[in-house]
Amino acid sequence: xRLDTGGAKKRIxxxxxxxxxxxxxxxxxxxLNNTGRMGDETRERVKRVASEIGFRPNALARGLxxxxxxxxxxxTNDTYGRFxxxxxxxxxEALVDHGVxxxxxAIEDDPALGQVHVEAMLDKQVDGIIASGKRLDxxxxxxxxxxxxPVVYAFTEGAPDSVTFRSDDAHGATLAVEWLQSxxxxxxxxxxxPKEFFSVRExxxxxxSVAGESAEVLCGIWSEGWGHDAVDQLWKxxxxxxxxxxxxxxxIARGAVDALRERGxxxxxxxxxxxxDNWEIVAAQTRPPLTTVDMELKELGRQAGLTVLALxxxxxxxxxxxKLPCRLVVRQSxxxxxxxx
Amino acid sequence: xRLDTGGAKKRIxxxxxxxxxxxxxxxxxxxLNNTGRMGDETRERVKRVASEIGFRPNALARGLxxxxxxxxxxxTNDTYGRFxxxxxxxxxEALVDHGVxxxxxAIEDDPALGQVHVEAMLDKQVDGIIASGKRLDxxxxxxxxxxxxPVVYAFTEGAPDSVTFRSDDAHGATLAVEWLQSxxxxxxxxxxxPKEFFSVRExxxxxxSVAGESAEVLCGIWSEGWGHDAVDQLWKxxxxxxxxxxxxxxxIARGAVDALRERGxxxxxxxxxxxxDNWEIVAAQTRPPLTTVDMELKELGRQAGLTVLALxxxxxxxxxxxKLPCRLVVRQSxxxxxxxx
DNA sequence: GTCAACTGAAAAAACCTTTTCTCAAAAAAT
DNA sequence: ATTTTTTGAGAAAAGGTTTTTTCAGTTGAC
Numbered sequence: 001x002r003l004d005t006g007g008a009k010k011r012i013x014x015x016x017x018x019x020x021x022x023x024x025x026x027x028x029x030x031x032l033n034n035t036g037r038m039g040d041e042t043r044e045r046v047k048r049v050a051s052e053i054g055f056r057p058n059a060l061a062r063g064l065x066x067x068x069x070x071x072x073x074x075x076t077n078d079t080y081g082r083f084x085x086x087x088x089x090x091x092x093e094a095l096v097d098h099g100v101x102x103x104x105x106a107i108e109d110d111p112a113l114g115q116v117h118v119e120a121m122l123d124k125q126v127d128g129i130i131a132s133g134k135r136l137d138x139x140x141x142x143x144x145x146x147x148x149x150p151v152v153y154a155f156t157e158g159a160p161d162s163v164t165f166r167s168d169d170a171h172g173a174t175l176a177v178e179w180l181q182s183x184x185x186x187x188x189x190x191x192x193x194p195k196e197f198f199s200v201r202e203x204x205x206x207x208x209s210v211a212g213e214s215a216e217v218l219c220g221i222w223s224e225g226w227g228h229d230a231v232d233q234l235w236k237x238x239x240x241x242x243x244x245x246x247x248x249x250x251x252i253a254r255g256a257v258d259a260l261r262e263r264g265x266x267x268x269x270x271x272x273x274x275x276x277d278n279w280e281i282v283a284a285q286t287r288p289p290l291t292t293v294d295m296e297l298k299e300l301g302r303q304a305g306l307t308v309l310a311l312x313x314x315x316x317x318x319x320x321x322x323k324l325p326c327r328l329v330v331r332q333s334x335x336x337x338x339x340x341x
Numbered sequence: 342x343r344l345d346t347g348g349a350k351k352r353i354x355x356x357x358x359x360x361x362x363x364x365x366x367x368x369x370x371x372x373l374n375n376t377g378r379m380g381d382e383t384r385e386r387v388k389r390v391a392s393e394i395g396f397r398p399n400a401l402a403r404g405l406x407x408x409x410x411x412x413x414x415x416x417t418n419d420t421y422g423r424f425x426x427x428x429x430x431x432x433x434e435a436l437v438d439h440g441v442x443x444x445x446x447a448i449e450d451d452p453a454l455g456q457v458h459v460e461a462m463l464d465k466q467v468d469g470i471i472a473s474g475k476r477l478d479x480x481x482x483x484x485x486x487x488x489x490x491p492v493v494y495a496f497t498e499g500a501p502d503s504v505t506f507r508s509d510d511a512h513g514a515t516l517a518v519e520w521l522q523s524x525x526x527x528x529x530x531x532x533x534x535p536k537e538f539f540s541v542r543e544x545x546x547x548x549x550s551v552a553g554e555s556a557e558v559l560c561g562i563w564s565e566g567w568g569h570d571a572v573d574q575l576w577k578x579x580x581x582x583x584x585x586x587x588x589x590x591x592x593i594a595r596g597a598v599d600a601l602r603e604r605g606x607x608x609x610x611x612x613x614x615x616x617x618d619n620w621e622i623v624a625a626q627t628r629p630p631l632t633t634v635d636m637e638l639k640e641l642g643r644q645a646g647l648t649v650l651a652l653x654x655x656x657x658x659x660x661x662x663x664k665l666p667c668r669l670v671v672r673q674s675x676x677x678x679x680x681x682x
Numbered sequence: 683g684t685c686a687a688c689t690g691a692a693a694a695a696a697c698c699t700t701t702t703c704t705c706a707a708a709a710a711a712t
Numbered sequence: 713a714t715t716t717t718t719t720g721a722g723a724a725a726a727g728g729t730t731t732t733t734t735c736a737g738t739t740g741a742c
Contacts, residue, residue: 011489013698024722029700036701038720059464060405061698064727069401071465074445079430080621089420092447096454101461104415104445106433113437120442123400124412148352224626251626258599280421281623285565285592354728365692370730377731379690402728405697 012055021049032057063125072308073103073121075114075142078134082279083297087132087154090301098309100127107142114142122148127312130154130304136166137198150311154304155297163311164321165304167295169199170206172326176246176274176293177210179328183335185244185272190217191230191256192248200248203276207246222248227255235263243271244334250275250282253290257333261287272334289331300324353396362390373398404466413649414444414462416455416483419475423620424638428473428495431642439650441468448483455483463489468653471495471645477507478539491652495645496638504652505662506645508636510540511547513667517587517615517634518551520669524676526585526613531558532571532597533589541589544617548587563589568596576604584612585675591616591623594631598674602628613675630672641665 018028023046030036031046032055063069074091078084092102103126105117121129128149131140133156144151145159158164180188190207193200204217218233220226227247235241247253253275257267267273267288275283278294303324310317330336359369364387371377372387373396404410415432419425433443444467446458462470469490472481474497485492486500499505514531521529531548534541545558559574561567568588576582588594594616598608608614608629616624616633624631644665651658671677 014700015698025699026701026723027721030721033700036721037718042720056460056464058405058466058698060401060410060466061727062700064399064401064405064698064729065700067727080426085421085426088445089447092445096446096457096461099461101444101446101458101465103442104429104433105437105442106430116437117442119397120437120440123397124442125399125401225628251622281592287566352728355730356728366728367693367730367732368691371691374730377691378688383690399728402697403730405699405728406730408697 011058012053014055014057016053017046017050017055020053021046067125068127068312069125070098070100071103071124071126072100072305072312073105073117073126073129074132075105075107075117075129075140075144076132076134077107077109077114077140078132079106079108081134082277083134083155084132086297087301087304090298090303091130091154091305092301093298094302094305095309100305100309102305107140109141111141114140118142118144118147128152128308130308131156131158132301132304133157135197136169150308152304152308152311154300158321161319163307163317163319165300165307166321166323167199167297167300168323168325169202169295171323172276172293172295173203173206173246174210175326175328176276177207179291179330179336180244180246180272180274180334181210183244183268183272187240187242188215188244188246189234189242190215190246190248191227191252192217192219193222193252195219203248211246216242220252222251224251224255224258227252227257228259229255231256231259231263235265241271245271245273247273247275249277250279250286250290250292253292253333254282254286257286257288257290268333268335274334278329283329283331286333288333291331291334291336292329294327294329296324296327352399353394355396355398357394358387358391358396361394362387408466409468409653410466411439411441412444412465412467413441413646413653414446414458414467414470415473416446416448416458416470416481416485417473417475418448418450418455418481419473420447420449422475423618424475424496425473427638428642428645431639431644432471432495432646433642434639435643435646436650441646441650443646448481450482452482455481459483459485459488469493469649471649472497472499473642473645474498476538477510491649493645493649493652495641499662502660504648504658504660506641506648507662507664508540508638508641509664509666510543510636512664513617513634513636514544514547514587515551516667516669517617518548520632520671520677521585521587521613521615521675522551524585524609524613528581528583529556529585529587530575530583531556531587531589532568532593533558533560534563534593536560544589552587557583561593563592565592565596565599568593568598569600570596572597572600572604576606582612586612586614588614588616590618591620591627591631591633594633594674595623595627598627598629598631609674609676615675619670624670624672627674629674632672632675632677633670635668635670637665637668 014028018025028046031043076084107114129151132154139157153164188211218230245256253273275290275292278292283290283292355369359366369387372384417425448455470492473495480498494505529552559571586597594614598614616631619633619635624633
């Protein structure tokens with residue numbers, strides 16, 4: 001048995017509507033778009049007939065004329081990571097209400113592939129492009145300057161004079177430390193990722209300005225192993241031990257919690273641990289579940305979507321970097337029940 | 342300062358090419374498409390001119406005429422999970438070579454939203470649709486029958502007489518158990534997810550037919566906590582203890598490994614543990630790193646992409662369920678170094 | 683030297699909408 | 713009763729491309 005390709009049924013066009021309603025094509029068009037002048041009766045009849053026979057306008061033909069395709073492209077090099085996913089969901093969610101569809105372009109880290117995708121999108125007359133990535137301080141390996149359509153950057157480094165959306169990591173770090181302090185913790189240590197990351201430096205600076213300039217920052221890598229090692233390192237030394245750890249991501253936090261438990265140190269009774277990212281799968285499965293900082297990436301995606309739409313419609317948008325606030329997610333690894341308001 | 346929307350530069354059309362090359366529009370078109378009859382010199386000249394002035398054909402106009410938009414839609418309700426991501430990457434990768442772009446439609450589990458997305462895609466004249474999900478035995482909450490375009494299902498339950506791609510979980514389970522046996526393990530227990538999942542039953546059946554019909558299967562939930570509890574349960578009982586655990590996913594495996602270590606049981610020396618999913622972030626960060634089964638989801642996406650393309654082009658495709666083989670990923674949690682060939 | 687066949691290239695139609703222009707009929711104003 | 717305004721709706725153009733048709737000029741055969 002062969003599969004029906006389904007391509008046989010021919011689509012109904014505005015011609016069919018016009019014929020069925022007994023009017024001209026132009027009248028049909030005007031009736032459906034609520035433009036032009038005509039009798040109420042005629043307009044209603046056309047609309048009714050159109051919906052009866054299931055007419056849906058061909059977006060290609062419409063786009064050809066209006067020079068708007070109601071389509072935008074989302075370029076990302078983060079195919080497996082956890083960052084682009086919520087961003088994509090936010091973009092898609094924000095734009096579907098406006099009848100705009102999103103082209104997904106996974107370019108890995110291949111400049112040639114990126115180029116191919118950008119050209120394909122341009123050929124398809126996208127109204128705009130959102131560039132997204134897995135790291136705030138790295139550019140996508142594609143040249144997006146001098147494109148005939150607007151470009152917005154989300155969670156990746158943008159070109160000068162462009163619009164860029166990113167999380168406010170300093171705000172997130174401040175939230176974290178203030179929460180620890182409100183739990184009565186005074187000897188907080190920041191265990192984080194590689195110094196090369198801009199967000200590591202940014203969070204560390206915010207951490208110091210809230211926890212005190214002499215507060216300690218340990219840089220390592222983004223892994224559980226490092227969280228584990230950092231605890232070993234801290235507890236092997238002489239002198240007073242920390243009473244709280246602010247970790248650079250949830251994986252480090254998880255490693256730290258495990259290491260503390262292995263040492264017989266109770267979390268959160270003896271030491272509070274707070275993570276970053278709110279990666280459900282890590283944060284919620286840690287025992288105890290991690291209190292952490294959420295970067296609100298879906299909201300970030302939503303705003304990026306609305307912004308590229310505004311630009312596409314010619315509405316003015318101020319260029320610059322927009323930092324979106326983070327949100328504290330309280331679980332059990334710090335004690336306490338809800339964020340102070 | 343206001344941001345340049347970039348919309349000003351007007352696109353160059355085939356008219357410009359024709360004018361610049363001193364030929365008619367039709368000749369320009371034929372030259373560029375290698376169709377029609379004309380002198381080699383003319384053809385070359387047109388091509389050269391076109392590339393010089395940077396001509397790119399408008400896909401909207403082309404699609405309007407050819408009734409092919411070189412666009413397909415990817416519908417998924419798995420916005421955060423780990424399954425759709427590799428599938429999407431595979432689809433995108435397979436189709437970009439054919440000049441086909443992919444619309445990403447995240448529909449959560451909202452039927453209304455799904456309907457909106459499907460209609461938007463149809464309006465945009467997609468050549469086909471790929472439906473993807475997070476569970477093999479659940480349908481997407483959208484009616485995709487009687488669509489004017491072909492539909493292919495990937496990692497979600499398909500309609501009767503459709504083309505569906507899924508992983509061969511029985512094969513994966515067989516690979517896992519045979520590997521454990523090749524390590525000399527004879528008392529394997531299968532710790533897995535809820536019985537309601539089709540793949541749980543399928544893997545359990547395969548497990549029993551390789552490990553012996555009396556081999557034990559423990560069903561729980563898909564969490565680390567369950568893996569932990571299952572080990573407690575098994576080791577608290579009297580009698581002979583298992584010498585290997587085949588876990589239903591990497592998270593369960595991780596919980597099991599942690600529980601074993603807490604009991605002073607060495608992995609893999611005393612007990613081998615194998616996971617399922619090859620979720621890098623869990624499998625690679627477990628200590629020891631997990632040997633696990635990869636469902637080859639990217640390949641699955643690639644094949645789904647090529648299949649929907651074939652259907653769109655009217656090439657015949659046999660309907661039915663295609664099960665794709667899994668792949669064993671050897672790390673350290675079972676001992677051994679490489680899969681036997 | 684006439685006619686057929688072939689060659690190269692242009693003209694026109696088609697795809698589906700939207701928008702501007704035109705025009706006849708009806709209503710209002712003189 | 714005649715002119716002006718308003719109303720309703722059709723005709724045509726535009727958007728960028730591909731495809732079919734047409735046509736003039738050349739070549740080859742008889």
